[in-house]
Amino acid sequence: MQNIISLIFIVSLLSGCSAAGILYTSDPFEKVSNASYLISVNRTLPARKFLLEVMEDINTSETKDEKLTGFTYRALGFLLSSSTYQNYRKEKDNYTTPYDGDEMRGIEFYNKATDVLVKNKFYFEASNVAWLKHISYENQNDNFQACEQLRIAVKYNKLGLKNNPLVNASYSEGHQSFDDEIIKHKKKLRCN
DSSP, rough: HHHHHHHHHHHHHHHHHTTTTTTOOHHHHHHHHHHHHHTTTHHHHHHHHHHHHHHHHHHOSSSSHHHHHHHHHHHHHHHHHHHHHHHHHHHHEEEHHHHHHHHHHHHHHHHHHHHHHHHOHHHHHHHHHHHHHHHHHHHOOHHHHHHHHHHHHHHHHHHHHHHTTTOOOOOOOSSSSHHHHHHHHHHHTOOO
């Protein structure tokens, strides 16, 4: 009986922990990776905590790791653009139009990520940022900017392939290639 009570206590303690199932790490790249995963499964508050920890490390470090900075900015953009986080902020801060707030701040972080990633020739990652920005603009019904971001994603993907011809760009399930996915999205948005 005591074992059952102990087990119930441990399970309830873990389920109350917002990052349950994620092992703690001091590695900032692992924190960013964990945060991105948490965002993708709608657990944005623990993701935010991880990203703020990494940003604090970046801001207090004597040497700046550009790759880490770019990846963290991308993850912050992803966080701020996520509908789960926007809904939380709307509820907490009484936002009336969540797309006017966090979505645009998300794009600001995507822009910062692009600057750092391109400067350091992380073109595939910059292509991914453009892809994420296209989604943000599409969510705001700004098809012109969404189409522009698809064009930029292709541009950076080509630069990545030029530098790393053996690497294949990632694409979503149900598509035959990165180009196939871009073409389908351009048709959907009626890009020129």
